[in-house]
Each structure stands twice: as C-alpha cells, then as structure tokens.
Amino acid sequence: MEVKNWVRLEFPSESVNVLFARTAVAVFASQLDMTLEEIEDIKVAVSEAVSNCVIHAYRNTSGNIVLECRYSLEELEISVEDFGCGIPDIVQAAEAGYTTVPEERMGLGLVFIHELMDHVNIASEVGKGTKVIMTKNIPQNRG
Amino acid sequence: MLSAETVNQALIVTLEGELDLHTAPPFKQCIDSHLAKNLALKDLVLKMDKINFIDSSGLGVILGRYKLIQKRGGKLIFVACNPQVHRILKLSGMQKIAYFADSVKEALSL
Numbered sequence: 001m002e003v004k005n006w007v008r009l010e011f012p013s014e015s016v017n018v019l020f021a022r023t024a025v026a027v028f029a030s031q032l033d034m035t036l037e038e039i040e041d042i043k044v045a046v047s048e049a050v051s052n053c054v055i056h057a058y059r060n061t062s063g064n065i066v067l068e069c070r071y072s073l074e075e076l077e078i079s080v081e082d083f084g085c086g087i088p089d090i091v092q093a094a095e096a097g098y099t100t101v102p103e104e105r106m107g108l109g110l111v112f113i114h115e116l117m118d119h120v121n122i123a124s125e126v127g128k129g130t131k132v133i134m135t136k137n138i139p140q141n142r143g
Numbered sequence: 144m145l146s147a148e149t150v151n152q153a154l155i156v157t158l159e160g161e162l163d164l165h166t167a168p169p170f171k172q173c174i175d176s177h178l179a180k181n182l183a184l185k186d187l188v189l190k191m192d193k194i195n196f197i198d199s200s201g202l203g204v205i206l207g208r209y210k211l212i213q214k215r216g217g218k219l220i221f222v223a224c225n226p227q228v229h230r231i232l233k234l235s236g237m238q239k240i241a242y243f244a245d246s247v248k249e250a251l252s253l
Contacts, residue, residue: 015165022196040196040227047198051164055200104171104207108199108235115234 001077005031006070013058013065013082015051021067021080022046028069029076032138041116042078042136048109049080049132055101057084057130071138075118079133086126094122145173152217153186153251154178159193162201171204178211185217188250192223202235209240218242220250 007028011017022043029042046067053065066081087093094114099107114120117134124130147156154177162170178184187208209219219241224232232238244250 015163018164018200019161037227037230040230043196044198044231047163047196047200051198051200054164104167104203106199106203106206106235108202112199112231112234 001070001072001075003070004072006068009067010064011067013054013062013084015054017065018047018050018054021050021065025067025069025078029071029136032071032076034076034136034138038136042076045113045116045134046078046080048112049078049134052109052132053080053082053084053130055105057082057086059085059101073138074140075135075137077133077135079131081129081131083129086128087122087124087130088126090122090124145170147173147177149177149181149184150251152183153188154181154184155188155190155247155250157190157193161196162194162204163196163198164200167200167204170201171207174208175211178208182215185212185215186220186251187212187217188220188222188244188247190222190247191228192225194228195225197228197231199235202232202237205237218253220244220253222247222250 009024025046026039026043029039050065063083068079070077092098094110096111097107099105113134118137119135121133145158147154156174221241222244242253
C-alpha cells in the first residue's frame, strides 16, 4: 500500500466520541472520490467499531482508543484499536445476534462492519486489547 | 432533539440528528416514560425524516422499545426514513418486524 495521506487520533472511550470519530473519518474520506453512500457505509462501520470499544473493551472502566486512517490510490484503511479486555472468541463475536450485553443490543456491530466494508481483519488478545482493521476499496475510473 | 405526542393508542415520536450510543439513552427514557404513564399506548410511530444517521446502538434501543409495545399487541412504524437510514434498517432486518410509512397519517391508518 503506497500511502498518500494518513491521520492518527487518540481519545478516551467516552460515548460522545463515537460521533467525533465517525465525523472525523468522514471528513478525511471526503478527500477521496467516494459516493455519499460509501461515506455513509464508512461512518456506520467506524461508529460500530468505536462503540464496541466503549461498550465491550472498556465495559466497566475507561481507556484510550486509537483511530488511524490512511489511503492509497486503491483503498482507504481504517484501524480502531483499544487496550481493553480483548475478545476470547472472534468468530463467535462476529455472529449475527451474538452479544454479551443482550438487554439493548442487537448483536449487529461486527455484522455491519463486515457488511459495509470490503475487507475486515480483527486481532485480539484477552487482557491486552483489540484492533479492527477495515478497508474500503476506492472504485477506479469512476465517471 | 426529541418530541412526543399521543394520538389515540399511538405514541408518535419525532427524532432529530444522529441516533447512536450517546444519543440513544434519552430517546429510550422518553419512550419508556410515556409507555409507563399511559398503559393504553400500543403503537409506536417514529418520525425519522430529521434523523440522518443510525447505527446498531440506535437500532438496539428501538428493538427494545418494540419488545415493550409487542407485549401490548402494538405495532412499530417508521415514517419517512431517508435512503441511508432506510438501508441500515433493512440491513438489520427491521423490515421483518416493523412497518414503513411515508406520513404519520398513513402510519396511523395501518
């Protein structure tokens, strides 16, 4: 990946920062030739990834979230990293309807991320944290 | 960002802005307090035209309210969703349990 531009943000796991994170990424992504629908996809995916950090990674505590975005001519890559509790079983966590907080959750956060982005990689270690790396392809020769 | 009115057995809630992890709790409290005060309320009509973003946290709270009105034999009706919001609602499978209408008048006639 030949990086043309990048940004790195670090912020505490406050729910109000979910809006900040997706808006910041949308502004960064607006440098690219993306449709409104593609930008909306990215906003939802970022919102889900950052919400997961707040709800799950730092469930009864708080900590920092690192958000990095970079793009080449071909793709936009976004990573969301926390240093929280980690995911014991990533495959199970990504199943539709699976949630550890069933009362008000649909269990769709990771499902949406997989659905709305072109490639998703999740690395997690229990007690250390989780890093979600997701990419959106930049359509070539549009218009 | 929230206003609510009741028409017969329906609670009509007008939403504004973005519905996510941060903004979902006041939305939940608003609906739950109306449902607790007025046991005759059955249907929940959500006016969505001023909502420009929703994610699974927003959907989760809506689903939770749906479970409450379902126990009363009520319906959940989304009114005037913008295309992006509608896409996310469809992706979540919400169309399997909820109705979609273009206007409040249409929603109340369902």
